[in-house]
Amino acid sequence: MNELYDSLLDTPTLAVALTLAAYLGGVALFERMGRPSWCPAVLIGAVFTAASLWLLRYDFADYQRNVAWLTLLLGPATVALAVPLYQQRQHIFALWKPILCSLPLAAVLAAFYAVLIAWLLGAPPAVLASLAPKSVTAPLAMGIQEQIGGSLSLMLGGLLITGVLTTIFVSLLARLLNITDQRILGFALGVNGHAIGIVRAFELGPKAGAFASLGMSLVGVFSALFLPLAWKLFGS
């Protein structure tokens, strides 16, 4: 019996099945909760996965090794992001001036503020590196993390929190500063809050959604080129 149990735990099939089940369960619960923007479906799915690993006494390192059969798809799925970016080329060409003036600065500051604050509070280099890609969409952020180091898990957790906080702060500041321009709100949501911001932007309207996707893609590409370079230069 024990042998059977061990051999089940040892197959990639179980790890993949567990992951899919937890994710689908997370999405189902997310729908039942009325799609709350403060609690993304992938977070619920991650809690389910962690709980089942604990119940099964499944070592996390073993799980990671086995589930790599599934996450291999992350590579081609990341390459696929070129397609929506290509489809947005008209927006980019039409608005190249405001984009060029604001986007690089916004992307740099999104990383800089958090890294600076954490550094002032005495966080070690591994934590700083994990916080730097916090506004970048997860697949590209994982590529950045390969380059600059830090903890993958901490980085992804920070990403989720950043996404949720962005939706809260954009709503708050839109009211305080009386901003109603969907393009600006959408862009701010995508630039700072990656995929979670986009979901919120589409609730504001299709135009906000389109600008959020644009902001997310551009920040992702810019940061993936800029952050590893900056890390090399400043050698932290």
Added chain:
Amino acid sequence: MKLLRGFLWLLGFQLLGHAVVELLSLPVSHAMAGLLLLLAWLLVKRRLNESVATASQALIPLLAMLIMPGVVGVFFVIDEFAGHWAAVMVALGVGTFLSVLTTLWLMLRFMPKEADSGDERGRLS
């Protein structure tokens, strides 16, 4: 077959990205280089290959599921970063507030007033 052909295209661009990154020792990930190469190729060709479109529509919705195993790790590093969680939370909270504020200000400053040419530029998938 369209899906498979598109998938093979994506893998091909990822491998090409891998080769370029390693040959030139660039500080970007292989998949990111593949993304940029595919984008450049699309911009040069000015036409979206139907099989690539099919494969990307199939894969992009899976991204959230594909990053989930990484997110799970958060629950296993809580001890590893004990003592730094306050710094992490303050950095994320204050940092995100400041960066949202800055982005809004920059966009208000540089974005031309809405000419509103109908809604045709609003629709994108």
